[in-house]
Amino acid sequence: MAKKTIAVVGATGAQGGGLVRAILANPGGEFAARALTRDVNSEKAKALAKLGAEVVAVNVDDADSLRRAFQGAYGAYCVTFFWDHFSPEKEQAQARAMAQAAKDAGVKHVVWSTLEDTRKWVPLTDNRMPTLQGKYKVPHFDAKGEANAFFSEAGVPTTCLNTSFYWDNLIHFGMGPKKGPDGKLAFVLPMADKKLPGIAAEDIGRCAYGVFKRPDLIGKTVGIAGEHLTGAQMAAELGKAMGQEVAYNAVTAEAYRGFGFPGADDLGNMFQFKADFEKDFCGARDLGFSRSLNPQLQTFAQWLGANKERIPLG
Numbered sequence: 001m002a003k004k005t006i007a008v009v010g011a012t013g014a015q016g017g018g019l020v021r022a023i024l025a026n027p028g029g030e031f032a033a034r035a036l037t038r039d040v041n042s043e044k045a046k047a048l049a050k051l052g053a054e055v056v057a058v059n060v061d062d063a064d065s066l067r068r069a070f071q072g073a074y075g076a077y078c079v080t081f082f083w084d085h086f087s088p089e090k091e092q093a094q095a096r097a098m099a100q101a102a103k104d105a106g107v108k109h110v111v112w113s114t115l116e117d118t119r120k121w122v123p124l125t126d127n128r129m130p131t132l133q134g135k136y137k138v139p140h141f142d143a144k145g146e147a148n149a150f151f152s153e154a155g156v157p158t159t160c161l162n163t164s165f166y167w168d169n170l171i172h173f174g175m176g177p178k179k180g181p182d183g184k185l186a187f188v189l190p191m192a193d194k195k196l197p198g199i200a201a202e203d204i205g206r207c208a209y210g211v212f213k214r215p216d217l218i219g220k221t222v223g224i225a226g227e228h229l230t231g232a233q234m235a236a237e238l239g240k241a242m243g244q245e246v247a248y249n250a251v252t253a254e255a256y257r258g259f260g261f262p263g264a265d266d267l268g269n270m271f272q273f274k275a276d277f278e279k280d281f282c283g284a285r286d287l288g289f290s291r292s293l294n295p296q297l298q299t300f301a302q303w304l305g306a307n308k309e310r311i312p313l314g
């Protein structure tokens with residue numbers, strides 16, 4: 001039987017890459033991978049082609065290229081790139097373009113990588129955290145959550161996939177343990193004793209692969225995580241993996257917002273939201289369900305076992 005093609009936006013990145021590799025790791029499976037990239041000649045794109053992906057050029061800012069890239073596909077994985085530009089409006093324009101292209105191409109199952117619109121929990125009038133960019137509490141969450149409607153309004157069969165904090169942020173996003181003035185390592189997280197749902201970035205794509213195998217999830221919102229851990233638990237696991245003590249430095253969200261790096265205010269609000277609404281946020285990311293989509297789902301300790309050498313110790 002002919003394979004059903006999944007067109008994967010962001011295929012050279014964390015989420016999309018995991019999905020392409022999950023599809024290609026199952027050569028007997030029902031799907032084929034179409035890896036979408038702006039540069040088909042990059043090393044990452046060539047590596048995906050070597051694994052067996054069809055590699056196709058796309059720029060999600062160009063509606064025609066998106067339409068061509070989705071043409072003939074059964075499924076599409078749609079993701080946006082907030083941290084490339086910090087613009088919720090740009091993220092939404094890209095989401096709208098992907099929804100329209102999926103509609104025009106007659107895609108049968110879209111998986112939209114999204115997050116909660118936090119303003120449903122923390123309206124702009126709620127002063128527990130500052131309003132950012134005029135109309136958001138957590139811009140990179142709110143823009144995605146608001147964009148869920150673009151897919152349903154376009155009449156595209158969609159599963160909204162609520163993702164989780166990548167543990168890979170400890171490697172790539174400067175969130176690893178830092179040495180204090182006393183020379184001891186400390187892991188900073190502004191979440192007091194509340195749990196943070198986290199996941200190995202590679203597992204997001206593997207879970208998305210599981211979602212594509214489940215057409216009964218069309219029209220639903222699902223959430224995934226590898227584990228729900230407190231900052232103290234994460235610090236303890238980090239200490240075990242690194243063979244030295246790692247303290248937990250539970251700064252306040254306000255202090256975190258003041259760290260001054262680009263996006264610190266957005267992330268401070270995000271962690272505060274996750275802490276204040278721990279039950280809802282963790283509840284929306286069931287671990288058993290995530291494992292049912294992706295039986296290889298890693299725990300934090302397993303992820304650390306494979307990645308601890310890659311974490312820079314500042």
Ligand SMILES: NC(=O)c1ccc[n+]([C@@H]2O[C@H](COP(=O)([O-])OP(=O)(O)OC[C@H]3O[C@@H](n4cnc5c(N)ncnc54)[C@H](OP(=O)(O)O)[C@@H]3O)[C@@H](O)[C@H]2O)c1
Pocket residue numbers: 009010011012013014015016036037038039042045058059060061079080081082083084140163164165166167169
């Ligand atoms: N970090 C976290 O903890 C976390 C957690 C949940 C959700 N998220 C969300 O994840 C999203 C990013 O996903 P990711 O981490 O998978 O991204 P990523 O690893 O940064 O990769 C994104 C890929 O998308 C491609 N790309 C960028 N701009 C493009 C464009 N205009 N047209 C076509 N392709 C483009 C790039 O590939 P080429 O250069 O090959 O074109 C890049 O490799 C963000 O919106 C973020 O908010 C992050």
